[in-house]
Amino acid sequence: MTDNATVNPAPTGDAMMPTNAQGFVDQASASDMYEIEAGKLAQQTGKSQAVKDFGAMMVKDHTKSSADLKAAAGKADGVTVAPKLTAKQQSGLDALKSAGDNFDATYKQQQVAAHEQALSMLQGYAQGGDNGALKEFAAKTAPVVEGHLAQARKLP
Numbered sequence: 001m002t003d004n005a006t007v008n009p010a011p012t013g014d015a016m017m018p019t020n021a022q023g024f025v026d027q028a029s030a031s032d033m034y035e036i037e038a039g040k041l042a043q044q045t046g047k048s049q050a051v052k053d054f055g056a057m058m059v060k061d062h063t064k065s066s067a068d069l070k071a072a073a074g075k076a077d078g079v080t081v082a083p084k085l086t087a088k089q090q091s092g093l094d095a096l097k098s099a100g101d102n103f104d105a106t107y108k109q110q111q112v113a114a115h116e117q118a119l120s121m122l123q124g125y126a127q128g129g130d131n132g133a134l135k136e137f138a139a140k141t142a143p144v145v146e147g148h149l150a151q152a153r154k155l156p
Contacts, residue, residue: 021079021131029083035062075133108155115149
């Protein structure tokens with residue numbers, strides 16, 4: 001996979017499904033980083049308590065996911081975890097920062113799209129990935145992301 005293999009928070013973005021360990025780690029770490037940053041914004045800027053609470057859960061759960069990913073990547077030869085937001089993820093964060101009164105709706109839309117893509121990426125790598133420890137991480141993390149997706153869809 002090339003460096004273009006990204007997970008995009010925008011609903012129109014197509015995520016490429018990495019099967020190699022480094023491509024997967026790059027996507028998963030970027031996804032966690034985006035969720036943590038967006039979650040912090042939700043806690044600060046969200047209008048409804050549900051959005052603020054969901055943002056807090058994103059920070060907590062994706063911080064844990066990042067730690068679990070680092071541990072799994074440590075068992076894979078030559079794989080490094082260096083989270084870097086994609087251009088679309090950065091654009092999504094910028095849109096949240098300038099959303100004003102539309103913050104909650106914008107956040108919900110981005111969270112549904114981001115979690116749909118993250119779930120697809122995790123399930124794809126769990127089935128077809130090239131590293132056992134990372135496949136196990138993906139399989140273990142997918143149900144958590146599935147839960148996040150269900151909750152994101154219920155946000156006001």
